[in-house]
Amino acid sequence: MIVALVLLACGSSAPALAADDPAGGAGQQPSPPASTRRTRVTIYPLLVQAPIFGATINLPARGGDNEQDGSTDVSFNSAWGYGLRVVADRWLAEFNGMWADVSAERNTPFIEVDTNTRLVNGRGGVRVASGLYATGGFRRISSELSFTLAGTSRTFTASTEPVLWDPVIGAGWRSERGPLRFDATFEGGGFGVGTDVEYWGEANVDWELFRHFVLRAGYTVFYYKMTIADVNVSSEQRTVVSKQTLHGPVLGIGLTF
Numbered sequence: 001m002i003v004a005l006v007l008l009a010c011g012s013s014a015p016a017l018a019a020d021d022p023a024g025g026a027g028q029q030p031s032p033p034a035s036t037r038r039t040r041v042t043i044y045p046l047l048v049q050a051p052i053f054g055a056t057i058n059l060p061a062r063g064g065d066n067e068q069d070g071s072t073d074v075s076f077n078s079a080w081g082y083g084l085r086v087v088a089d090r091w092l093a094e095f096n097g098m099w100a101d102v103s104a105e106r107n108t109p110f111i112e113v114d115t116n117t118r119l120v121n122g123r124g125g126v127r128v129a130s131g132l133y134a135t136g137g138f139r140r141i142s143s144e145l146s147f148t149l150a151g152t153s154r155t156f157t158a159s160t161e162p163v164l165w166d167p168v169i170g171a172g173w174r175s176e177r178g179p180l181r182f183d184a185t186f187e188g189g190g191f192g193v194g195t196d197v198e199y200w201g202e203a204n205v206d207w208e209l210f211r212h213f214v215l216r217a218g219y220t221v222f223y224y225k226m227t228i229a230d231v232n233v234s235s236e237q238r239t240v241v242s243k244q245t246l247h248g249p250v251l252g253i254g255l256t257f
Contacts, residue, residue: 039086040087042084042214047082047098049081051077054075054244055072055147055245056070057111057147062236068151074104081098083095091125092172095121097118110149110155111149111150113244114145114146115144117143118140120142121137121140122137123138131173135187136168141164141224144161154234158240164226165194166191168187168188168189172184172185182204183205184202184203184204187199190225196226197225200222204218205218208256212256215253216251218250228241
């Protein structure tokens, strides 16, 4: 009688042991596939920058004239921008623009520079390490440049409107910490194709205040040198070399999906 009860107990527990067997039996269900990170799209309809602007104008020697040049003091100005960013697990794409109507001057020797600059940037990137991307793209620089420069014997004035397209290459970094998203980018370009040389650097943090809405704060630095031939300078055709720097804090809002 006791033996029969023991055999009955063992038989009834066997199915339960088989069901709990991690090695998997006929009733074992496969684990669901790991989910992939979703693609995030962020639109920045308004970015406001308070750039510090400085410029240098150079007129190479021509004929009987000596080389003339002058550098402005730095001045505080304002700029407006917009942007679009798409970030996936292994790649990213960005498109943004900025409009800056800036000016600076210096009294001794006298130089005054006014620039109405529009920048349009596009870049793509591929992740090469954790959080690190190799990037490449283009930058379109449209500038309405006017200046007055006091030379050693006379004053030079000019106005020109160059439109330049620059290839750019660089690196980007991205990281997330809860509601905060950090990014930094450094690029170099021009290579004589558009500008002689240009450098762009930025660092930003996005704070997701609530779902689909972020606040952005950052800092941007942009330097470029361009050589423009056949500019009408005081009724003479001259070559103008312009070096300009814009850098300052950026604040804005974004919509993320």
